[in-house]
Amino acid sequence: MSIKEALKKVQDSIESGVTLVAVSKTHAADVVMQAYDEGVRIFGENKVQEMCAKAQCMPSDIEWHLIGHLQSNKIKYIAPFVSMIQSVDSMALLEKINAAAIKAGRVIDCLLEVHIASEESKFGLTVEQAREIALSPSLKELTGVRVRGLMTMASFTDDSEQIRKEFTAVKNLYDQIKEKNTAFDTLSMGMSGDYKIAMQCGSTMVRVGSSIFGVRDYSSK
Numbered sequence: 001m002s003i004k005e006a007l008k009k010v011q012d013s014i015e016s017g018v019t020l021v022a023v024s025k026t027h028a029a030d031v032v033m034q035a036y037d038e039g040v041r042i043f044g045e046n047k048v049q050e051m052c053a054k055a056q057c058m059p060s061d062i063e064w065h066l067i068g069h070l071q072s073n074k075i076k077y078i079a080p081f082v083s084m085i086q087s088v089d090s091m092a093l094l095e096k097i098n099a100a101a102i103k104a105g106r107v108i109d110c111l112l113e114v115h116i117a118s119e120e121s122k123f124g125l126t127v128e129q130a131r132e133i134a135l136s137p138s139l140k141e142l143t144g145v146r147v148r149g150l151m152t153m154a155s156f157t158d159d160s161e162q163i164r165k166e167f168t169a170v171k172n173l174y175d176q177i178k179e180k181n182t183a184f185d186t187l188s189m190g191m192s193g194d195y196k197i198a199m200q201c202g203s204t205m206v207r208v209g210s211s212i213f214g215v216r217d218y219s220s221k
């Protein structure tokens with residue numbers, strides 16, 4: 001299947017009101033441009049260096065979303081252009097993004113990454129930590145960032161009930177926060193293997209890579 005056909009299939013399966021982030025990590029700019037040429041303007045990358053390289057050689061109307069772990073010493077490279085950082089996993093990182101955004105004369109949209117999956121991970125906030133940051137009174141002093149919601153990944157499993165349970169837990173957290181924090185309007189849940197379940201659980205943004213661009217080849221990197 002061509003990228004054009006695969007993209008059409010994904011787009012047709014996405015509910016209205018749900019935003020598609022095309023995850024372009026590991027794919028070369030000329031390949032990613034095939035999706036751009038079909039009208040896609042939101043792309044997700046998980047590495048700062050790769051995002052910067054693609055942003056430099058691709059059209060400037062693209063909204064770049066960082067979906068992978070961000071080291072604070074690399075914020076400065078993406079602060080001038082990144083549209084959304086979906087992987088904020090500490091208050092300290094949020095404060096540093098804020099400082100870099102102000103320096104660049106920008107306001108950067110952010111999501112708090114919640115770790116709910118059963119696999120071990122060094123990254124991501126617990127439900128309690130995410131709630132604490134999202135409802136912290138000091139958020140409004142951070143004028144360089146807009147914390148707009150939550151991002152999460154479900155367990156890597158074929159057990160759709162397990163996945164549904166995890167997405168529902170994060171949706172519940174999102175709803176609780178939204179009652180008190182009116183800036184919350186984005187719930188980023190769902191990848192190629194589970195975005196249909198995620199949408200049923202209330203996701204407003206899905207991050208789809210391999211269903212559009214094919215399987216990733218890490219061996220050449």
Ligand SMILES: *Cc1c(COP(=O)(O)O)cnc(C)c1O
Pocket residue numbers: 023025046067068153190191192193207208209210211
């Ligand atoms: C790679 C990645 C995706 C996309 O994964 P696919 O299974 O290829 O759709 C989504 N979210 C995050 C955080 C990722 O790292």
